[in-house]
Amino acid sequence: MSPFRLFLTALLLTSGAPALAQQQSAGYxxxxxxRDAKNNEVLEMLGRPGSNIVNARDVTTGEGALHIVIKRGDETYLRFLLQKGADANMRDGKGNTPLLLAVTMGQTGMIPILTAAKANPNLGNSAGETPLIRAVQRRDIAMIRILLNEGADPDQADIIAGMSARAYAKQDSRNPVVTKLLEDAPKKTQKAVSGPKF
Structure with a gap:
């Protein structure tokens, strides 16, 4: 590479660095x-024209604002962030969606809020665990009912054990109500995938 091209490449790379640093700094x-529930600061940042900061991620954990408010059980803040355009299907560094985190944290009231904002009940984390699998593992009947009503697939298997929510419920005999709920859950029909025919 010629010295001029090296200089030009270095110039282009460094000229974008301040903008990137400012963006990361704004997200942080x-x-x-x-995290600190500094409402005035949050409102001011979200009110800036063209701001898409509502979906900023923590560089170390991958968490977004929705993950933070779900961990503290703040339904009001959750609704507010969703109204401001927060991605209800954003995944953290472990692949956990806000819906999966709500189930994990026992935040039953947050499930309908998230699904109303188009949270997908069948998105699994990096281990393939779905919100329904996690609810079955918690033996939480209310959550299981809500998730099934919201379209959760009882037969979607995780990656680690290759087991579905239905299989986990059948294997765990400690709560016969959970087992019965999953036995009675209808099978989801898989949509046909169209593609080239040979």
Whole structure:
């Protein structure tokens, strides 16, 4: 590469660095304000024209603002962030969606809020665990009913054990109500995938 091209490449790379640093800094400040419930700061940052900071992620954990408010059980803040365009299907560094985290944290009231915002009840984390699998593992009847009503697939298997929510329920005999709920859950029909025919 010629010296001029090296200089030009270095110039282009460094000229974008301040903008990137400012963006990361703004995202960090936003997530810190959400963590600390500094409402005025959050409102000011979200009110900036063209701002898409509502979906900022923590660089170490991959968490977004929704993950933060779900961990503290704040339904009001959850609704507010969703109204501001927060991605209800954002995954953290372990692949956990806000819905999966709500189930994990025992936040039953957050499930309908998230599904109303188009949270997919069948998105699994990096281990393939879906919200329904986690609810079955918790033996939480209310959550299981809500998730099944929201379209959760009882036959979608995880990656680690290759087991579905239905299989986990059948294997665990400690709660016959959970087992019965999953036995009675209808099978989901898989949509046909269209593609080239040979």
């Amino acid at each position: 400040k936003f997530l810190s304000a959400v």
